[in-house]
Amino acid sequence: MRTARNLAPAGIAAVLALTIAPAAQAQQMPQQTTATTVQAGWALHASAQDRAYLREAHRGNLAEIAAGKVALGKSRDRDVRAIAARLIRDHRRLDARLRSVADRLDVRLPSTPSAAQRDDLRAVAGRHGHRFDRAWLRLQEDAHSHALWLGQRELRRGHSAWVKDLARDSAPVIRHHLHAVRAEL
Known part of the structure; x- marks a missing residue:
């Protein structure tokens, strides 16, 4: 009997803790929601720089995919064709x-x-054989260098x-492509 009297206050304390804790958490929720909403608001805001980056990077991806397809159709060099296939796959994913x-x-x-x-x-597609391969690789070097520059500018100025x-x-990914292209030049 004595044990039951000692446990009763502990049981009441546990019940109170369980009922008070959710109420305390509910009072904290608006503050957390407000902070999350503010963060989400910043994430949803696209500055002119952000929009320009998205458009230019998208155009770059489309150009790389098209260039890869041209190289697969024209090049006979196994390494150039492997780079072209990788560009297509990676730029589609990006x-x-x-x-x-x-x-x-x-x-x-x-x-x-x-x-x-x-x-x-x-202009590159108008070439043939080894001249095509070299011109294509130079085009890829320029395009990927530009893509890296775009990304760096976005990291400095984007919101x-x-x-x-x-x-x-x-x-x-872009750096890896650039290294592969330069290794072939």
Whole structure:
């Protein structure tokens, strides 16, 4: 009996703790929600720099995919063809993520590479054999160097955490492509 009297206060304390704790957590929730909302608001904001990066990087991905397809059709060099296949695969993956971010931020993306990118690829595609391979590799070196520069500019000047993460995460892939291209030159 004595044990039951000693346990009763402990039981009441436990019940009170269970009922008071959720109420205390509920009072803290608006503060946490407000902080999350503020963070989400910044993530949802796309500055002019963020929008420009998304559009240019998307055009770059489209140009790399098109260039890879041209190289697969024209080149007879096994290493150039391997690089081309990797570019197609990796830039499709990078672009899928980029499109997802652009959709979340309501940024419209162009449907084709820029006129300059199309002209450059057309000029390279007009060559044959070893000359094609060298010109194609030089085009890829320039395009990937530019892509790295774009990403660095976004990291310095961008505002959206999502877009900056995209630029940061794509840099190692682009750097790997650049090293592979330079090794073939």
